[in-house]
Amino acid sequence: MVVWPPLACIFAYFVGPQHAVAAAQILKIANGKGISMRTRLQGRPVRRSCRLRYYDYRAPAVCFVTLCTAGRRCLFGQIIDGQMLLSELGSLVRTVWDNSAQHASHVDWLDVVVMPNHLHGVLQIIEPAIAPTQEAFGAPVAGSFPTLIRSFKAAVTREARARGLLGADALWQPRFYEHLIRSEEEYQRIAEYVADNPRRWAEDRFYVS
Numbered sequence: 001m002v003v004w005p006p007l008a009c010i011f012a013y014f015v016g017p018q019h020a021v022a023a024a025q026i027l028k029i030a031n032g033k034g035i036s037m038r039t040r041l042q043g044r045p046v047r048r049s050c051r052l053r054y055y056d057y058r059a060p061a062v063c064f065v066t067l068c069t070a071g072r073r074c075l076f077g078q079i080i081d082g083q084m085l086l087s088e089l090g091s092l093v094r095t096v097w098d099n100s101a102q103h104a105s106h107v108d109w110l111d112v113v114v115m116p117n118h119l120h121g122v123l124q125i126i127e128p129a130i131a132p133t134q135e136a137f138g139a140p141v142a143g144s145f146p147t148l149i150r151s152f153k154a155a156v157t158r159e160a161r162a163r164g165l166l167g168a169d170a171l172w173q174p175r176f177y178e179h180l181i182r183s184e185e186e187y188q189r190i191a192e193y194v195a196d197n198p199r200r201w202a203e204d205r206f207y208v209s
Contacts, residue, residue, distance in 0.1 A: 061124065061125055061145075061180060061181075062110075062122060062123070062124040062180070062181040062187060063122070063123055063124070063125075063145045063178055063179065063180055063181065064120070064121075064122050064178070064179040064180075064181055064190050065120070065121050065122075065123070065145070065149060065176055065177065065178050065179075066118060066119070066120050066176060066177040066178075067118060067119050067121075067149065067153065067172060067173070067176045068117060068118040068172070068173040068176070068206060069117045069118065069171060069172060069173065070169065070170040070171060070172060070173050071173075072117045072118070072173070072206060072208060073117060074116035074117045074208055075087065075089050075090070075116075075117065075171070076089055076090030076093055076114050076115065076116055076117065076119070077090040077114070077116055078116055079115075079116060079198050079201045082198055082199040082201075083198060084113070084114065084115065084116075084198040086114060088163075088165055089160055089165045089166070090114050090116075092156060092159060092160055092163070092165065093114050093119060093156050094112065094114050096152060096155050096156050096159065097109055097112050097114075097119075097121060097152065098112075100148075100152055100155075103151075104143070104148060104151075106125060106126060106127050106143060107123055107124065107125055107126065107148060108123065108124045108126055109121070109123050110122040110123060110124060110191075111190075111191050111194045111195070112194070113194045113195065113197045113198065115197060115198065115201070115204070115206065116201075116208070117206055117208060118206050120193070120194045120197060121194075122181070122187070122190060122191065122194065123145070123148065125143075125145070145178060146178075149176055149178075153171070153172045156171065156172075157171045157172065
């Protein structure tokens, strides 16, 4: 049975089990260059998960993610003449991304661009983590893309507060966007988009004047 994700998942694509082997072979080539999930808890609002039902998020794959600051506040720096000038907090975000591979050896943290109020990044699970691979819809599993992103966001927030760069306010928007990259050609398009993002800031959907 195929269940399509909510329309709100802008970047989400469904990859059926029947294509898993072929997709893994294609994505292995790309490696050469490469939400908020809220369970139904009593007394709390329930949000739909932007994740795909019945997709194994810990299988070898490449994922494009977009993370925004809470309220889309421009906390990470500013863009001048098409160049991103990172603030101290923005530099911390970049450093945590670059160092994340030290804590998850089964993942390559690839292209990334830190923008004034968001970041775009590409990461690849190069081999399944050593644990049960099946993940129930809306239930966290260690080693999956959603868990990796939650850990990344938490690490940035924790270190930012330790350095006095962030108060009690939330740093991140609860949800994040994800898109599963299914071919080398698609990866190249996204990598170019990431690299070119600062120059096209005024056209960005997250642009704040």
